[in-house]
Structure formats: C-alpha cells, structure tokens
Amino acid sequence: MLEIRPTCEHCNRPLPPASTEAMICSFECTFCRVCAETLLGNVCPNCGGGFSPRPIRPARNLKGDNYLGQYPARTDVKHRPVDLAQHTIFVATLKDTPPARR
Numbered sequence: 389m390l391e392i393r394p395t396c397e398h399c400n401r402p403l404p405p406a407s408t409e410a411m412i413c414s415f416e417c418t419f420c421r422v423c424a425e426t427l428l429g430n431v432c433p434n435c436g437g438g439f440s441p442r443p444i445r446p447a448r449n450l451k452g453d454n455y456l457g458q459y460p461a462r463t464d465v466k467h468r469p470v471d472l473a474q475h476t477i478f479v480a481t482l483k484d485t486p487p488a489r490r
Contacts, residue, residue, distance in 0.1 A: 392445060392461035396420040398427065398470045405461040410442035418442065429479045430487065433470045438487025
C-alpha cells in the first residue's frame, strides 16, 4: 500500500493526499509535478526511474474500509533537496533511455 508522503522531497511543497500534483517513482520517492518534470527531467534522483502521478486514496469509506481513515497517509517528511548539478550529469547518462527501459 502506498505511503502517500506529505511533501515534495526536493522543494518541500505540501502534497496532501488528494493532490494531483504529486508524482512518484516505483520506490515511492515523491516529488511535486514541477520538480519531477522541470527540474528532474522525469528521472528520479534516488533510483533513476521515471515518475507517474500518485494515485489518490479515497477520503471516505466507499467500499471495504479502503480509505484514508483506515489507512492514513504518512505524516513524517522526507526533505532531501537534490543536488541539481550532480543530477544534470546523472540525467545525461539516461537521456536516450525511456523510463520503461532503464
């Protein structure tokens, strides 16, 4: 089950559970859309994977207790600003490889 992390790891922008601006990699590294697409070039600085929009967990119980009340979002922040100069070098090694082939 997704942790639903509360902020962008780079800029620390709040990303509440219903945010459509949250992007995640397959390891759930979480970034806002601006950082993921513009600053990071769709390359996760932690694993090298691509990003996808984070799904939104229902806020209320629609079926089977599968909602935020039963499975709350994570509250501890992982603020790990990316060294953009180093990331640019890392992205250059992957620029010709689409996320599905990394």
